[in-house]
Amino acid sequence: MRLLFSFFWVCLSCHTFAQSELHFDDGIILRVEIDEFNYLDHYYDTCSPNETPYICRIDGEEWFGMDRGMELPKYQLKSLIFIDEDDTISLDVSRMYNPTFYDGISNKHFLLEKSDDILEIFGWFSDGAGTYCAKWIISNSVAHRILLSNSEDDCFN
DSSP states (O other): OHHHHHHHHHHHHTOOSEEEEEEOGGGOEEEEEEEEOOGGGOOEEEEOTTSOOEEEEETTEEOBSSOSSSOOOSEEEEEEEEEOSSOEEEEOOTTBBOOOSSSOOOGGGEEEEEETTEEEEEEEEOSSSOOEEEEEEEETTEEEEEEEEOOHHHHOO
C-alpha cells in the first residue's frame, strides 16, 4: 500500500499543468507545454532603482510574464515544439513565464507567416497584466528566437 501511494505521489508531483497541440494550415503543429513554476528550482535577483524592489532576474536573466513587483511567476512556458511533415524542432522558451491567465493557449496566440524557405512564428503571451511577445524564425530546419519583448512597439506593430 505504501509503495502504491508513493508511486501515485511521484506521478502527481511531475504532472504538467497544461499541454496543447495547436493545428495550423499546411499541416503545421505547435505543441505547447505549460508547467507550474517551482520556486525551489530557481534563484532570483532583486533590483531597486527607485527604492522599490522588484524581482528583475530569474536564474541570472531578465524574465518576461509579469509586471514589476516581488511576486514570483505562477507558470512557465516549459516547451514549444514546431512539427510539420519534415521536422520536429524545439523553440527557445527560456525566460518566458505566465504565458496565459487561464489553463491553455490557443491558435489565437500565434501568427505564422511563410515565405520561400523561411517560416516566422510570432506569439503573444499575457497573464492579464504582463504582456510580452516573441518571434522565432525557422530556416533550413533550424530555429532562432529573434525577439522577446514587452515593448508595445514590438508586440503590436
